[in-house]
Amino acid sequence: MLLALFALPLATALIAHVPxxxxxxxxxxxxxxxSSDEAPALAEDLSEETPTEDSSNEKLILESxxxxxxxxxxxxxxxxxxxxxxxxxxxxxxxQKKTPPTSEGLVAGEHVPLGAKGxxxxxxxxxxxxxxxxxxxxxxxxxxxxxxxxxxxxxLPMFYLHEDFVEGEENRTQCFYxxxxxxxxxxxxxxxxxxxxAEHMSDIWMIEQLKKRPKxxxxxxxxKLHFVGFPIFNSYASGRFWNCGDHEQRMKQMVNxxxxxxxxxxxxxxxxxxxxTAPDAQRVFTPPLISLALKGQVIVATADKNYPSVEHFxxxxxxxxxxxxxxxxxxxxxxxxxLAKDREVSFMFHxxxxxxxxxxxxxxxxxxxxxxxxxxxxQHTGMNAFREVVKNSVKTYKSSKFCLVVEGSTPSSRxxxxxxxxxxxxxxxxxxxxxxxxxxxxxxxxxxxxxxxxGDLDCVGKNYGQTQTFLKDLLKLPEEEVDxxxxxxxxxxKEALSYKGPGVVDAVLRELIEDPKKSDWALEKSIKKDLQK
Numbered sequence: 025m026l027l028a029l030f031a032l033p034l035a036t037a038l039i040a041h042v043p044x045x046x047x048x049x050x051x052x053x054x055x056x057x058x059s060s061d062e063a064p065a066l067a068e069d070l071s072e073e074t075p076t077e078d079s080s081n082e083k084l085i086l087e088s089x090x091x092x093x094x095x096x097x098x099x100x101x102x103x104x105x106x107x108x109x110x111x112x113x114x115x116x117x118x119x120q121k122k123t124p125p126t127s128e129g130l131v132a133g134e135h136v137p138l139g140a141k142g143x144x145x146x147x148x149x150x151x152x153x154x155x156x157x158x159x160x161x162x163x164x165x166x167x168x169x170x171x172x173x174x175x176x177x178x179x180l181p182m183f184y185l186h187e188d189f190v191e192g193e194e195n196r197t198q199c200f201y202x203x204x205x206x207x208x209x210x211x212x213x214x215x216x217x218x219x220x221x222a223e224h225m226s227d228i229w230m231i232e233q234l235k236k237r238p239k240x241x242x243x244x245x246x247x248k249l250h251f252v253g254f255p256i257f258n259s260y261a262s263g264r265f266w267n268c269g270d271h272e273q274r275m276k277q278m279v280n281x282x283x284x285x286x287x288x289x290x291x292x293x294x295x296x297x298x299x300x301t302a303p304d305a306q307r308v309f310t311p312p313l314i315s316l317a318l319k320g321q322v323i324v325a326t327a328d329k330n331y332p333s334v335e336h337f338x339x340x341x342x343x344x345x346x347x348x349x350x351x352x353x354x355x356x357x358x359x360x361x362x363l364a365k366d367r368e369v370s371f372m373f374h375x376x377x378x379x380x381x382x383x384x385x386x387x388x389x390x391x392x393x394x395x396x397x398x399x400x401x402x403q404h405t406g407m408n409a410f411r412e413v414v415k416n417s418v419k420t421y422k423s424s425k426f427c428l429v430v431e432g433s434t435p436s437s438r439x440x441x442x443x444x445x446x447x448x449x450x451x452x453x454x455x456x457x458x459x460x461x462x463x464x465x466x467x468x469x470x471x472x473x474x475x476x477x478x479g480d481l482d483c484v485g486k487n488y489g490q491t492q493t494f495l496k497d498l499l500k501l502p503e504e505e506v507d508x509x510x511x512x513x514x515x516x517x518k519e520a521l522s523y524k525g526p527g528v529v530d531a532v533l534r535e536l537i538e539d540p541k542k543s544d545w546a547l548e549k550s551i552k553k554d555l556q557k
Contacts, residue, residue: 149381149383150482150485150486151384151387151485152485153488154487154489155487156483156490157479157487158487158494159491163498164476164477165452165456165460165471165477167472168460180534180537181533181536182241182246182249183239183249184241184242184243184250184287185240186244186250186252187254189252189277189278190259190277191277195269196263196269203266203268204266209232211229211349211353213346214348214349214411214414215349215411215414217407218407218410219402219438220402223301223345223438224257224301224346225346226299226344227257227299227300228255229523230325230343230528231253231255231299232523233525237529237530244287248537249297250285250287250295251299252298255299256299257300259271260302271310272310275313276310279316280312283316293316293322294339296321297536299343301325301345301346304333305333305334305337306333317337320338322339323339324337325341326342328342328436329461330434330435330461343464344465344521344523344528345436345438346523347444347445350415351421351446352522352524354418354422355445355446355518355524361510362422363503364425364510367423367425367448368394369395369396369420369424369425370392370393370499371388371392371495372426372448373388373396373430374413374420375432378401381481382481384484384488385428385430388428388495391492392492396420396424421443421445421448422446425448425506426450426476427446427448427449427451428451428478430453430454431453431458431481440452440475441517447510448510449475449510450476451498452475452476452478453477453478453480454480454481455481456477456480465521465531465532465535466535468520468530468535469531475513478494
């Protein structure tokens with residue numbers, strides 16, 4: 025039966041300004057409104073599962089949708105094409121004031137201030153040296169077992185890949201690669217695209233892996249799942265930034281042909297999956313697909329369920345951000361992984377720390393020995409200059425013992441996957457419930473054995489001295505213990521989180537089909553064998 029995915033109340037959202045130039049790319053949206061200080065535990069989510077059945081008697085478990093927002097309401101809280109171009113700004117502002125913050129939104133902080141003109145700014149970070157301990161004992165991120173990680177080999181479902189829903193794809197992709205002077209099939213986007221575009225090119229690589237898997241069938245009638253083989257975000261970016269055709273027209277065609285498909289009509293889309301990890305639903309998904317997502321008539325593979333314009337879609341599955349290509353490529357070159365004794369940097373963070381609640385990281389640069397914490401604002405950096413930033417960051421990931429993965433405007437971050445690819449042990453800081461909700465492939469991966477948890481970011485800001493002590497204590501752990509976690513994370517990246525390997529497809533299939541008879545993390549046995557060698 026299809027995996028249970030959980031419904032969320034509607035949260036207000038405002039899309040940040042997107043640059044208009046042909047060489048400028050997507051800027052991630054920032055949420056509006058205060059988040060709840062506390063969120064219900066994941067166990068409470070499970071109580072809202074609502075099973076139904078399709079014509080093939082396969083049980084489909086959908087997210088609860090008693091108060092699913094209408095398409096009209098959705099438009100009121102998601103910005104249109106560019107900043108300041110909403111059709112009804114007054115209605116949007118009114119909706120933002122009246123709509124309560126979601127309890128499943130960011131836990132204790134949306135930590136990046138809003139960039140949209142006239143938007144209400146978040147309160148500044150309260151930074152003080154309090155005495156409260158933010159991290160749990162041993163930095164353990166306790167994860168709930170969902171009863172089965174689990175399906176392997178022949179237990180995985182057959183799927184069909186629909187590649188004929190959009191015409192002219194060959195011409196569009198040629199236009200995109202020509203505009204970026206890139207080579208089809210070659211993973212080099214972090215030297216060609218700014219990071220908030222490169223990290224969402226996962227649709228291209230996921231589709232390529234789907235094409236190769238033995239569970240792909242050429243007989244659509246025998247498929248339990250149907251993947252739409254159209255790279256939605258790549259279509260959006262190539263149309264918006266490099267004039268490669270009309271993305272909205274392509275999306276209309278995709279949705280129309282999908283809905284006309286006999287297998288979509290049979291299940292009303294409940295076993296159809298679209299891949300798009302970008303946060304800007306209004307411009308990337310476009311209204312036709314948004315309408316289906318609101319009604320639960322398609323499964324959305326996203327990088328973060330807490331994206332304000334995505335969180336009220338009824339049925340979602342979390343997939344990884346695309347890691348930086350030099351790190352991912354090197355991970356597959358079978359070079360020896362540097363261990364703790366060969367890593368000179370204690371803690372690493374490269375990113376925007378000049379504003380918002382991440383500014384507390386400036387203190388850690390001064391307080392932590394041999395830390396490498398750099399402030400990078402890519403929105404004011406050209407591609408040539410940022411290419412050098414990427415090279416420097418890649419080198420630092422490989423030479424760092426621990427990497428700080430700090431919550432930004434949403435709980436998830438590409439840095440988690442960059443860290444694992446570089447063999448750097450992640451220390452996650454942010455709202456615990458939001459982090460747990462957005463760690464991908466929890467039926468495959470025991471995340472509690474891969475990452476450390478440093479506590480909520482608001483707590484860290486108010487008690488930076490205690491957090492400093494916690495981080496320094498990590499440096500005192502036996503190197504063998506930390507290196508075992510390092511190698512475990514690196515292996516998990518290659519076998520489940522990398523878009524260069526087949527395991528990412530198996531992992532997403534495992535999320536979508538549930539077998540309650542199995543109860544062990546799928547990668548755990550193979551990892552233990554490797555660590556014993």
